[in-house]
Amino acid sequence: MDLALTGKTAVVTGASRGIGLAVAEAFAEAGVRVVGAARTITPELDKVSAATVSADLSTRDGAVSVIDAALEAVGGIDILVNNVGGGDPEWLDLDGFLSSTDEQWRHYLDLNLFSAIWTTRAALPSLLERRGSIVNVSSINAHVPGSGPVGYSEAKAALASFGKRLSEEFGPQGVRVNTISPGPVGTRIWRDEHRIGAKLASAQGMSQEQFLDALPTQFDIASRRITEPEEVAALIAFVVSGKAANIVGADFVIDGGIVKTT
Structure with missing residues (x-):
């Protein structure tokens, strides 16, 4: 299927490996000029990117610097994939709410929610001009929050809600916003x-x-x-394409059937 993405530009965060790298590779194969952002730029990301930006996306300055660099490198943004997320190993506390700290909560909220808020706010003028598309990569933890470290599921649930809000506000202006919620990915x-x-x-x-x-x-x-990263990337490539032009405000679960509710 020709997704008609040739010549488009995209910013992908958390793009050095995993889902983000798979998205960057899928976009590049489809003819998209990719600006890949991550704390560490890998050779694999550099190979498929029109430009790369090394930045800490858990900070406002880092997130904004990614969009500034992308606008300078490719002139405008058609697609924004807010993929960065997860958490650093030192915050993988599985002991429950009473053992969680404010710092742990801030870490997960900054990386999984505010990073998307900051990049989206900076990119929206260009996305509005180009009638572009945003995909936020959430998690099935937003639907089944009982597992994982405290703060992660809550941040992902807020991210999904953030996407729905954006779709309501900017959908009428031509910017499509959707959410992808993977289960465990390899x-x-x-x-x-x-x-x-x-x-x-x-x-x-x-x-x-x-x-x-x-x-x-x-x-x-x-x-x-x-699920494998390439499967998530294929779904994201479809969602941002013209083939999905009337998909707005959706949350696509890709988990092999873990979530049993409709």
């Missing part, structure tokens, strides 16, 4: 020995390999496997 969050997959495995007295093998059953994934 990135370092689950496969890295220092991230949440390893923490959950240790908490259950299992090796990480055993935990990943058991994960589809534990999470009751109907497809019996986790």
Whole structure:
């Protein structure tokens, strides 16, 4: 399917690896000029980007600097993918609400919510001029908040609500805003020995390999496997394309069937 994205420009945050890198690669293959932003620029991202920006997106100055650099590099923004998220390993506290600190809450809110607020605010003038598209990458944790570190699910739920608000305000002006909510995806969050997959495995007295093998059953994934980054990227590429021109304010769950509610 030709998505008619050739010549478009896109900013992708958290683009150095995982979902963000897969999105950057899918866009580049479709003819999009990508500005990839992350704290660390990987060779893989540099290869598919028209420009890259190294920035800490959990800060307002870092997020705004990404949009400023993108406008200078490609002249205007047609697509904004607010993908950066998750959390740094030192904040992976799974002990519950009473052990959470204000600093932990701020970390997850800044990285998963305010980063999108800051980039969106800076990019909207260009997106309005070009009648562009925004995709916010949330999580099924917004729908099933009981798992994961305190603050993460709450930030992702707020991000989904933020997208709905934007779609109501700017949809009539030609800017489409949608949300993508993945379940577990085969990135370092689950496969890295220092991230949440390893923490959950240790908490259950299992090796990480055993935990990943058991994960589809534990999470009751109907497809019996986790999602891969390229599958999320393919969905995002479709949603921002002209083929999805009347999809506005939607929240697409891509989780293999974990969320059972309609």
